[in-house]
Amino acid sequence: MCILLWTTACANKGYPLILLSNRDEFLQRPTQTAGPWDKDTYGGRDLARPENDAISTCYSWTGLGTQDSDPSLDIDQVGGFSMLCGQFSRDHQNRVQIDSFGVISNRAEGQIHGKKHDIIDPTEPGTYGLSNSAFTNPWPKVLNGKRLLDELVEDIQNDRLTDREISQKGIEILTSDSVSEDEAWKDRNNRLELLKQSVFIPMFETRNLIGSSETRTTTGQDQDQALSGLYNLYGTQKQTVIIVHESGAVRYTEKTLYDWLQGTTDAANDTVDIIFDLDL
Template identity: 25%
Template sequence: MCIIFFKFDPRPASKNAYRLILAANRDEVYNRPSKAADFWGTSSEILSGLDLECGREGGSWLGISKRGKLGAITNYMEGRVNPDAQGRGFLVSNYLMDKDVDSYSYLKKVSAESHLYNGFNLITAEFKAKQDIVCYYGNRGSPEPIHLKSGIYGLSNSLLDTPWKKLLQGKRHFTSVVNDQSLSCDGLVQELLTVLNNEELNAPDPTQESQGNGISKPLLQAQSAVCVRTPNYGTRTNTIILIDAEGNVTFTERNMSNCGDTGKWSTNSFQFKLQV
C-alpha cells in the first residue's frame, strides 16, 4: 500500500514555480529489506530506492532519472492476491532504465502484459526541454493508458483519484500547501512531510472497505490514514520530488532508521539538474 499526491504544471507561470510537486508514502512490512534512495544504473543516472526482497531484487516504487524520466507505482488493494505473480516494482525500474521508450508507449506495452501482475497503478512521466508528459495506467481499470492534463492528483490503492476518505483528506491538505506561494523550497518540503505523516484515521470508509473485502477490519481501519501505523506494517518512507521551471530537481527521502521504530528516522536530500 502507498499514497501519492502530485501537482503537474508543464508550463509554470514563473521561474519560481514548479513543473512537478510530488509527495509520496511507501507503506510496507517493516522488515522487508530495501536500499535507501541513491544513484544507480548506467552512468549512475537513476535515483531511487530499491527492493532487496528475495526474488524482487532491483524493483522500485518511485524514481527519477537525470534524463527526465519518472516512474511511480502503487498496489491496488485486493483481498486475494496471486503469490506467484511477477514483481510489480520491476515496472518502475525497467521504465527508468529504458532509454528508447516514451512514457505512453511503455504503458501500452505494460497493459498488454498486465495479467501477469497483481493489481497496480503505474505513473510514467518525461520532463524534457520542449515538453513534459505524465501518463497513467491501472490494470484494474480502463484497458488503455491515459495522458494526464495539468492539475492536482491523488493516487492510493484504488484507481487514480478514487474518492477514498484518506485520499480526499490528504489531497485537500496537499493542495493548500502547494498553493502557498510564500513557502521556500525547504519550507515546501517540510510542509509536504507534514501532509504525509498525518496519522488521523478516516474510518469508517465504505468505499475503501468495499474494495478491501477479505482484509481484516483492524487493518482496513489502520489503512484509512494517510500515514499507516500497525505493529509490523506501515509507512516507512516519505519522498518529496520537486522539479522547477529550469529543470532543477530536489529529491528528499525520509526513511525509518530501524525496523518498526517510528521514533527513529533518517533524511537524505539530492539536488541535480535534468540533462535534457
C-alpha cells in the same frame, strides 16, 4: 496501501512538478535507501522480490530518471499495480516543463488486471492522487491528501517558500494521521478497511489480519504473499518529496521512519536530502 500525491499547479511559480509519496509496507521488508541506480536514475529500491537480483528489473515505489528511459514491465505479471510516468522537456525559454504525463494501471473499476491508461493533460494545472484503488475512483486517503496538497499549493502561490520549506511541508502532509485517534482503530478487525482512510499509516501488527481473501486479491503475486508471511508489522516505512524546478534542478528528500534491518526501531535522523539536475 502506498499513496502518491502530485501537483502541476505551481508551474507559474517555477515548479512544474511537486510529488509526495508514502511507502506503506511491512516494516521488515528489505528496502534500499534512495540513491543512484546508475548515472541516469535515482530512487529507492525494493529488495525483497527475487527478480531484483538483476539491477535492470529492480522495482522502486518512487524514482526519477535524469534522461529518457523505457521501463519494461509486464503489468499482467504483477498484482494490483499502478504507475505514474511521464517525460520532461525544455520550452523555447529553456525552462523545464512536463511534456507527457499519465497513469498506467491494471486496476480498472472493481477488478484487477483490467488494463487502464489515464492520460493527464500536462498543460492543465491540477492536483492528483493515487493509491491502491482505481485512479478514477480514489479512496478517502487520496481525497484527504489532495486537499492538503492544494493547501500547500495555495501557500506557494501566496508566499515565497524555499525548496526546503516546501519539502518540510510535504513531509507534514505525508504524516497526516486520521486513524490513530479513531475508536474504530482499536478494534484490530477494522484496521485493514481503515487503511483506505489515512494518508499516514501508524505501525500495527498484522498477524491473523493479512491473508484474508480480500487482502490476497489486492496484494499481488504468490511470492509477495510468501514474503508477507515473514513479517508481522506494517505501517508507513518511508516518505518521499520530489520537487522539480523549471531550471532543471531536482530536490529529492526521503525520510526513513523505520529501517528494515532494525524492524520496529525508529530510524533517527535517517533522511536523504539531495539536489541534482535533469539532463535535458
